[in-house]
Amino acid sequence: MNAHLTLASSRNAHPERGSALIVGMILLLLMSVISLTSLKAIRTDERLAGNLQDRYLAFQAAEAALRAAEELLERPALPSFQTTTGFYHFLADDVPAPVTLNIENAKVYEATLTGVSQPPRYMIEQMEAGVEEGGSLVVGTRYVGERRNSFRITALGFGGSPTTRVVLQSTFRR
Secondary structure, three states, X not given: OHHHHHHHHHHHHOOOOOHHHHHHHXXXXXXXXXXXXXXXXXXXXXXXXXXXXXXXXXXXXXXXXXXHHHHHHOXXXXXXXXXXXXXXXXXXXXXXXXXXXXXXXXXXXXXXXXXXXXXXXXXXXXXXXXXXXXXXXXXXXXXXXXXXXXXXEEEEEEOOXXXXXXXXXXXXXX
């Protein structure tokens, strides 16, 4: 009987109220919220990295089209800027906006590029011929050379997604 009294009195001396369980549940909830927040941040970072890679791909495609147009202008004979698709005179009324370049109004880059949704396109505008100034080392003297043709090249590149677009322009003189 003595043992029974001791066991009963020790139970009543420190009554448990379940506070450890509640504290444990709150800590578990906090850890879950922190892990879900970090998972969401990781997913956002992955999306940003994917979009940035897609933009770089579009930039490289536009750069390739720009270089192809420059190589075309380095040839001895130029195509007609009156009748050829993708070649315009700067005073023409039908020069398209850079973002609206398509197969009907621009020249399509002919080489194969992997990873892009569409091949890049470019157009070349023949600008007014100008005279380059400078070149003289004598103060107050201007060296006037021959009139040179200048061209504005506009290239439109696409990334892996057709909605990712990059427009590049350069000026070329010959």
